[in-house]
Amino acid sequence: MPSPLDRMMDFDLSDEQRLVRRTVREFAEKELLPHVEAHEREGRYPIELIRKLVPLGYIAPMISEEYGGSFQGVMTYGLICEEIARVDWVVASVVSVTNSLVAGSILRFGTPAQKQRWLPPMARGECITSACLTETGGGTDLGNMATTATRTSGGWRLHGTKVFISHAAHAGVLFVVASIDRAQKHRGVTAFLVDPKTTDGITIGEFPMRTLQRDNLAEVHFQDAFVPDAAVLGEPGQGFPILGAALDMGRFSVAARQIGQAQRCVDLAVPYALEREAFGQKIGEFQLIQKKIADMICRVQQARHVVYQLGRMKDAGLERCSMEASMAKLLASQAAVQNALDGMQIFGGYGLSAEYEIGRLLLEAKAMEFGEGTSELHTKLIAEYALGIRKQ
Helix, strand or coil, X not given: CCCHHHHHHHCCCCHHHHHHHHHHHHHHHHHHHHHHXXXXXXXXXXXXXXXXXXXXXXXXXXXXXXXXXXXXXXXXXXXXXXXXXXXXXXXXXXXXXXXXXXXXXXXXXXXXXXXXXXXHHHXXXXXXXXXXXXXXXXXXXXXXXXXXXXXXXXXXXXXXXXXXXXXXXXXXXXXXXXXXXXXXHHHHEEEEEECCCCCCCEEEEECCCXXXXXHCCEEEEEEEEEEEHHHEECCCCCHHHHHHHHHHXXXXXXXXXXXXXXXXXXXXXXXXXXXXXXXXXXXXXXXHHHHHHHHXXXXXXXXXXXXXXXXXXXXXXXXXXHHHHHHHHHHHHHHHHHHHHHHHHHHHHHHHCCCCCHHHHHHHHHHHHHCCCCHHHHHHHHHHHHHCCCCX
């Protein structure tokens, strides 16, 4: 018999979506969970685990069947991201970056040649993708990026540095944004599809982190790296609209992943509260612990409904849902971080022990609070959309 939490999560999902959720969760717990802690300690990128997504169709749920993908709709894609991230943030990130940012942008704005070159190997799991957006001066203000693209015969020369870049050392394609005219701010932003294996002038170095060791986060340097005209995605100077279209989906998938993390905190805290004893009784019998558990459940469920609403809006064909995307990202970020904090409080000193994963979840949740826009940015965006200062 399903628990009350399972019933809540399944609310208003189709039978097919319930099956996807159950199947992905079983896969994640069986194939991914046993390896996560060891990979984190060793700083080992989970390439073998990523390959296991391919035959099940989990690697490319937003790539159309025409290019070898397993297109299943936005809401189902969110469920896949949620359930994988509930167990492994890094493997879920591969799915998210590939489908929301890179493949999604190629499908919408790419030439036929670009689609044929990149989408089939992505769907086969042969081409891991990496989005090179964030820079040392900040990741939010993309209109002021310092990375430049200078016109040359037959193409462009890229020069600059990107930081906090996931999957770069293992990527078959880099989704790079650079400015062709910094004075033009947003109007100078241009998107490129860069093959790091065949492009000279690219250096991918380690970017030391206190968490996400298994992600091998990188610093990517472009030193007069030549890319041909065929590498431009869309038109020169039209990269910002491409990013805008991609970020709605990117924020949806990140929010779905954070829901998975927030749920994992509940899944760990509830049985621990029934196991640990203090003062002659289970700590779950103390009212203050009960309040924390109740808050954790309500918090994740509140955020989940907003995230699911966004997924259904996208499935209904709404082109831009930027305010709703910011709401989903903000609430899911807050749920993931606070649930991890409350979970650690329930675990007490053991929350800091390497024996338990709850402490790792806190660091990962905090890291993702910055990704796809900080909480401060999304708070500002929501208010500006509501006030009419900013248009969808």
